[in-house]
Amino acid sequence: MALYDPYRHDMVAVLGETTGCLALPNLRDKMKHHPEGYRILQERPCIRLSTLDMARLRGLPDGTLGREYVRFLEDNKVSPDTRMPPKFVDDEELAYVIQRYREVHDLMHTLLGMPTNMLGEVVVKWFEAIQTGLPMCVLGAAFGPLRLSARKLQVLATELVPWAIRSGRNASCILNVYYEQRWEQPVESLREEIGIFPPPDIRVGGRAPLPLPAPLPVQVAGPQRTRRSPAAMLRLAAFAALLLFFRVSLELSWAQAIPALFIFYLGSGGWDFFLIFIKTIRRDVTTGLVLLRVKWQVWRHVREKNTIAKIFQKTASKYPEKTALIFQGTGESWTFQQLDEYSNQVANFFYSQGFRSGDVVALFMESRNQYVGLWLGLAKIGVETALVNSHLRMEALLHCITISNSKAVVFGVEMMEAMQEVQPSLEKSIHLFWSGEASSESALPGAKHLDPLLQTAQRHQPTPPDKGFLDKLFYIYTSGTTGLPKAAIVVNCRYFRMSSLVFYGFRMRPDDVMYDCLPLYHAAGNIVGVGQCLLQGMTIIIRKKFSASHFWEDCVKYNCTIVQYIGEICRYLLNQPYQEVERQHRVRMALGNGLRASIWQEFMARFGIAQVAEFYGATECNCSLGNFDNNIGSCGFNSRILPGVYPIALVRVDEDTMDLIRGPDGVCIRCKPGEPGQLVGRIVKSNPLQHFDGYLNQSATNKKIAKDVFTKGDAAYLTGDVLVMDKYGYMYFRDRTGDTFRWKGENVSTTEVEGTLSRILNLTDVVVYGVEIPGIEGKAGMAAIVDPENSCDLEGFASELKKALPLYARPVFLRFLHEVSKTSTYKFQKMELRKQGFDPALVKDRLYFLDSRQGRYLQLDKAAFSRIQSGQQKL
Template sequence: MFSTLQRDLRFASGLFRTLRRVKGIHPGSPRRICDDLDAAAARWPDREALRFEGRSLTYAGMEALANRFARWALEIGLRPGDRVALFLPNRIEYLPAWYGLSKVGVVSALINNQLTGQALAHCLSLSGAHEVIVDGETSPALQDILGDLDHTPRLWSLDAPLPGEGDLAAALAERPPEPPPASVREGLTAGDTALLIYTSGTTGLPKAARVTHVRVQLYMRGFAGSTGARSDDRIYVALPLYHATGGLCGMGAALLNGACVVLKRRFSATQFWEDIRREGCTQFVYIGELCRYLANQPPHPDERSHRLRLAFGNGLRPDVWDSVTGRFGVPRVLEFYGSTEGNVSFFNFDGRPGAIGRIPAFLRRRFNGRIVRFDYEAEAPLRGPDGFCQEVAPGEAGECLGRIDSSDPRADFTGYLDKAASEKKVLRDVFAPGDAWFRTGDLLRQDEDGYVFFVDRVGDTFRWKGENVSTAEVALRLQAVPGVVEANVYGVEVPRADGRAGMAALVTGEGFDLGILAARIAADLPEYARPAFIRLQPEMEVTGTFKQRKVELVAEGFDPAKVAGPLFHRAADGGYRPLDTVAHEGIVSGQIRI
């Protein structure tokens, strides 16, 4: 265990490394993220930058490919501010594509390559892109929805093109690898939009966040500093590149330090340790559920035969943290908190298990984040008698807010393409008349030592029997029960009942027993937090960044006509009984009490 002084020193050291790398970033600066990557290519031209499925690009090769994308964009008539949609899986051309387009001021809309149908049409229409880059894997899904778009874009394929698609691979090969003319960049600044990155859409259609060069620099430079990566590091990235954690944090940690990115098309729990050992990886970037999948796997012969010295990412729950550092022997975990569009970020530099970050007392005034008391009925911050918000006491949960300050790049909020959606995220007159704060939508708590812990998402926490139920904390308890592989907890409406009753969707494995589950629930959870309904399913539906989806589960509720698979309700004796149409009618009519 670290002493308070040791914790403070380690935190200050990590913070200093991070702040040193982001120093000088400003919206009015002519230096953009493409210039940072150009500088890396000039410094380490012959080092391996990207490795993917047997292919490799040096830093010089990466920049040359980016230049070909830039020249292609100019020659088809694109100008600064125009948008190109990247509808691609992870592949070696992904970062060079948006890197090259940014050289000539073209904005890349990073589309989730798993989308189909309405959601895909929505994201493409929202982007306003008239050019879409696809490959053999994504092209069929796009062809299916062309008729649903509000305009017909031109399609360019990096693989063998289908009829009506341009041959982008051939077009790039014909372009010179030298940088585009310097005159193209006149007037462009770091405050210009570089990327559109979409929210995950766990509760509805995704929103497009406007990500400026400044924000990309904060991500990439910040993680180049916070991870302490070196030029001899090999960083494993299996997260999707359309999302900031893998596509910016992971890439920045490597590429702004002369290190190599070992890129995977997609995450595989069964191949992970073999990849890590074979490629000699020294760091990997995670989303919490990625590590849970690893922890749920049987022992692998390579899970301790590795050179890993750091895992960094967000969403690592305490029960899985011990597997990463203990079972897998990864020396250090760097957990952080933030969002694509948000202006609040925390780092857990000293590795306190379960904490998403820390705000030491001696640095509190330097942080723009505050946790305020929350009204669970109104799902909004609570106002005091004077009309202003109040900060929570240590140990009390509340919503995290970020002070908006356009003069400070780290505290600015650039918002979404949808101005109305942006305004909904801004809370005004919080602590003083006229101030403005970003609503993170996350419920957090902070302890006496300044460590910050995630509690739940606003909207996921629900009230039952007059108490607030944290879905994340209930899920954590359920996942500790033998045989429970994954748990997704949410509230469902029950006729004639106040609030929402708890329901849990479970993925189970060897050793699962419904009686043991009921006994553990009775022992570990207060009455109001015990799930009224349980459903079993073979796998959990998640987004491309492994976030559990709830919206469909909430809509299906506890109706056996809608729920596929075993369904149970909690009886008066605390046990769980099968929920069939007769029991459902009894609950709906009030004859069976929940």
């Protein structure tokens, strides 16, 4: 990516550090032999938002360095805080040199008058290549033009590159200028002092080079001569740059580098693979290093028999007075020491009550600080927590408590009514504890108020259990194909892996502040979100429930730098009327999944978000993906150069049955680029990163495993999701197959809903599936109900649904028909029903939709269909 796309400064860090072994010492020596450079090397200033007085710089006169630098940042929507700290340079001085180079890169744009579009970045790279001698600058300058049009290539070759080379040769070392003390100096004066020639009078896109006016046409005087085609020029430039890369990085002689390049070209598959290599090598190397780092840490924790609780204790010791959690609902703020002490009280209390390692406690409450402290405290004594979805009621709630063999249930006072409904069906031996404020009259009979009991508990560290990194931590419930939620096993290693890959892959920092409005009974809110607090020392803002109208207000109030989302959240925010507060925040990254490509850029542009950190993964899956380089619409990638490093694949499936399609050898057939297929991940029991821990129910575990997928005799995890991969390895989400779909941020089990509806309708045949609505993320539930006699009472049906299912699981559309087609094995055939959807022009059966305002089903005619399609009808 660094070679193909040099303006992606966040993607050139590793290349710069690993290939700068000769250039960095040379730059350091230049700084040491220059008075101003030596002072910079000694004082080591840094250019960050925290060190810049932006208000003062904005107030400086036009034309001064400070004013033009701020204008550049604001016009191009960039931030100095996006520069990565060095990770692969051991020498402290050399690490600062490469860091200083990164920080002054934007100042080079300001001095050279170049914007951050591709043409501007290539020009700056040519200047920096001459100035610094860094191989990554040379490669960026050579490969950047791959994305330019023929006209821009002509401007680049005839005007801009010659000027950049002359300026680079003439100018003094750019690292020997103490820019922080030159803010008030006019740009023209500083250019003259350094030795940068005035920019050519050509507009290069976006804002014109300082201080230039309108664009001038590029004229070629004299007789026209034959020119090479842009494609030929690009090939020559690419080969020359790669030849230089082999020469410098591998320390080969020219006689060795030339045949090495030739062998590489032939062995790689020719020019197409060569372009793929150029575009993806940086991405693949960077991500490979992240995988190696996490894998090494995992093996270390396995060897040392660590747990998440033990790792958190180290985090708490490192940041005792730092804020760990803030609950938006009450403003309650906990430091790491307070969270540690609260979790110790939880551990010591439950240990005193006879709970031991391997026991299970169900946690049933809404998100707040205590939620984290409770499961963390239980983990400190080896007790496993079953994180129950707070929306579940009746049979589903009872099922979750029962299948986990919970010895106790800890529930929030807000769940009192739900617990009253299931208490008669619970085993008498199950202990009940409630947390929160409530009157004694409303308390559940037999339940104990946990809060005062914890206040009297000991705060010392409990005796750690005999558990290791591969042992169970807690359970997260996912939609089940058996009709009720499945308890996915989350071991300590999985929690660490999911959280750490996100942290390192998306280049987060411990000083980030994350806004977490996702439910903590989900992996996204608890592992991806809260995990950054427990493992990395990040501050997390917990909000009980997402609010579109207060979202940016909260971000400003708590100085958030990262926000979590699901696709629907982004759309809800875009649907809000404009507010000034939506551009007053410090958020640099939106982290989540499900953001549609159609609103991706609009979301970034409107709210000023520099990076969308989109990822793909389920709680239990072994084939998570990450869009680490902000590629629009993608949920991640797999390397096309070395696909075996991360053993995942897209395999062909039958679209009607979703059965795997196999070749003559019995092995699954892999999809070609552009061909949709189910994502699968090879199960490697000896590798914690590729292991599949499964569910408490062994039958449910077996259904997610397929044999003979990659090779004969192997096993692979089936995601049930259809994705498509482009030629560069980027993956794009296409569909959720099988028995679940996603609606309003929740996974909906079609089997569970079918069973509930069938019971309400006296065991009639019911088929539930998801249908797409234009402009809305996920799929709305639709139920096809066999009702030949037109006997269904819609009012009574809607009333029963409210009692039996959470809102997100209730069908949005109803279709009443005479019969449903079945397979020879008596399975409902859903494919044709999905294709017909809810369009009354295609469906001749009776159709109804759920009006969310009235809470009842109304007839779906052409007028209602039109309102739904246009977004006028609220669902």
